[in-house]
Amino acid sequence: MQDSAGGADSLVTYELRGDVALIGLNRPQKRNAISDRVVEAIHDAVLRASSEAKAAVIHGHGPHFCAGLDLSEHSQKPLFEAVKGSRRWHAVFDAIERGTIPFVSALTGATVGGGFELAASTHIRVADKTAFFALPEGQRGIFVGGGGSVRIARLIGPARMGDMMLTGRVLSAEAMEHWGGVTYVTDEGGALDRAVEVATQMATNAEFTNYAIINALPRIADMSSDNGLFAESMVASLATMTDDAQDRLRAFLEKRAAKVKAPGHD
Incomplete structure (x- = not known):
């Protein structure tokens, strides 16, 4: 409303x-x-x-x-x-x-x-x-x-x-x-x-990952390649450590989450 x-x-x-x-x-x-x-x-x-x-x-x-x-x-x-x-x-x-x-x-x-x-x-x-x-x-x-x-x-x-x-x-x-x-x-x-x-x-994505995408990507684009790759490693490691990510990864490994499919395939 x-x-x-x-x-x-x-x-x-x-x-x-x-x-x-x-x-x-x-x-x-x-x-x-x-x-x-x-x-x-x-x-x-x-x-x-x-x-x-x-x-x-x-x-x-x-x-x-x-x-x-x-x-x-x-x-x-x-x-x-x-x-x-x-x-x-x-x-x-x-x-x-x-x-x-x-x-x-x-x-x-x-x-x-x-x-x-x-x-x-x-x-x-x-x-x-x-x-x-x-x-x-x-x-x-x-x-x-x-x-x-x-x-x-x-x-x-x-x-x-x-x-x-x-x-x-x-x-x-x-x-x-x-x-x-x-x-x-x-x-x-x-x-x-x-x-x-x-x-x-x-809105269904992990909140930390959404935050990292909208904040890390533009900053990495402003960096040198070497600094950008270093920053990427740090952000990727932090994202994996969140409780949300752990739950989502577990669901995928236990086949409770859908796999990525080609366009047009249900």
């Missing part, structure tokens, strides 16, 4: 479905543009999800996921206030990317600018065929400030990101999947259901 504290009048809604939290951007009349108040509402919802769920989905109410930064608010900010605002986005989105549970984003319609930056902070991105992606900062006379120069560039490469920013190029969900910015593409209207399905599956 949807919590009353995250109801229809909230900038961000919150719902707990079993072990999965649903966080909904709720400014459909503004194409879910992100203001300072929205950033703080996302922060509160992410903290709540991290404390009571095992996985989470971020989606947009209405036809669009998020059209990005609320420019009417941003254009009035003094320089240092803009810097602090950008750093706040970094902190809130980092709590998604490197928090304690995995996040999936369900993308529909506009996934533009700061909306794409928010999606890039999630671990898996599910887009339906209405989703489109753009980074119009070049045309607006601004620059990405929500972590896109790091997160989006690492997803699709700095050259492709630069192309989007310099030319205003708009990509479909299928094209963005080809570029590596989207993980799954669904038919129109299917993004949220597929995202919840994926999150529900992730």
Whole structure:
């Protein structure tokens, strides 16, 4: 059930479905543009999800996921206030990317600018065929400030990101999947259901392993090969020592857990 504290009048809604939290951007009349108040509402919802769920989905109410930064608010900010605002986005989105549970984003319609930056902070991105992606900062006379120069560039490469920013190029969900910015593409209207399905599956994983995947992998990617391999050995050894892992390994060895099968084979 949807919590009353995250109801229809909230900038961000919150719902707990079993072990999965649903966080909904709720400014459909503004194409879910992100203001300072929205950033703080996302922060509160992410903290709540991290404390009571095992996985989470971020989606947009209405036809669009998020059209990005609320420019009417941003254009009035003094320089240092803009810097602090950008750093706040970094902190809130980092709590998604490197928090304690995995996040999936369900993308529909506009996934533009700061909306794409928010999606890039999630671990898996599910887009339906209405989703489109753009980074119009070049045309607006601004620059990405929500972590896109790091997160989006690492997803699709700095050259492709630069192309989007310099030319205003708009990509479909299928094209963005080809570029590596989207993980799954669904038919129109299917993004949220597929995202919840994926999150529900992730919620069945060992909690420590989920934590290691979302925190160790990006850090190892920043290391040299030698340091990364050393870190991998440490994390792998720690994961095996948890009670959860011991129970799961025992179930597999005793043939109480299913084996991995080829796609299409039940």
